[in-house]
Amino acid sequence: MTKLNQILAVEKGVKSDVQRKVTDAYHTIQKAPLLSGISRTYQPIDDEGEQLPPESTKVQVQADQVLRDVAATLTRLFDITATKDIANCSAKADVKVDGTVLLENVPVTYLLFLEKQLVDLHTLISKLPTLDPSETWTLDENTDTWRTEPVKTTRTKKVPRNHVLAEATDKHPAQVQVYNEDVVVGYWTKTAFSGALPQRRINELLTRLQKLQDAVKYAREEANGIQVDDQRIGDAVFRYLLG
Incomplete structure (x- = not known):
């Protein structure tokens, strides 16, 4: 049995290799001389005529073989991608913070989305304006802002x-x-008023966010650790296409 994280580890390399080979195949079939061959012999009118040697050029590339090679290359990519996508449908995990389940049974694809969003959120929170530490601030209930004495x-x-x-x-x-x-x-x-936040509040938010980011990463690793069934979709596709 293969694990999903093993499939993910090789997927990028397979994609790169397939792209290179398919590109090479495309350029090869554009070179008409490689697909052309000739056989030519000469016979004089009589026995006293000049004798010339035969000429021949072999076909170096066969379009059918190029297709078969491309099919073999793409079959690997089709199988890996199918294995990953089908496994992603069942790859799920709980997001736990301090031992408490915050999000239950979350699909790995959503965990990836959430992980990226939390990075952006971290950037936003870290740039929030803070109250001037040289002043003493209290929360004004009437304006819902901070105020000085x-x-x-x-x-x-x-x-x-x-x-x-x-x-x-x-x-x-x-x-x-x-x-x-x-x-x-x-x-x-x-009396000064401010819509900024105390530094201690921002520090608290960043600490909680960091815990959540770690929890999402752990959940993603757990989800990617499930056993997957290797798919064999490429053969079916190309048996039909080239049949």
Whole structure:
């Protein structure tokens, strides 16, 4: 008995070999001289005439033989692919995380799909924006976002003031210097909001995702380890086609 993972291991090599041989066969039958032969003899009119040697060219390629060779090559590929596809119909396994069955009896083809999707999801989660760690954040139930504690700051306004350098006398006016003074005229109360996530939450998601990715891989390996029946479909196809 063969295991499905053994079939998968050789499938790529067989496909590559078949493609090369079929391509070679296609190019071979395009070369007309290889399929052509000739036999030519010469006989003078009388015995005194010039004697010339016979000429001949053998047929080097027979189209029928090329077809038989291609059939033999494709038969291997047809059989391997049929064995894989038919086995995939029954290749299933449970996805278990921390000993708990998360997904039951999942086909191997779906496990392959899921494995790829989880890789893309990992990329997305790892790029999620995080909250500024220099701030203290709490979840605001009203807006369903994160918020900081209110911070109160003052708003000032420059107000011109007079500074008397010298009092006025009966002979001289007062010497006054004008300057601006910052005077508090109000207060700002600022609260920041964010739709980002805490780093600890992202780390938690990535940890859970990694466990799920591992579980899917284990399930795929388990599903691919089933025993399969080798299929013999290629012979039937080419017996009909070349019969």
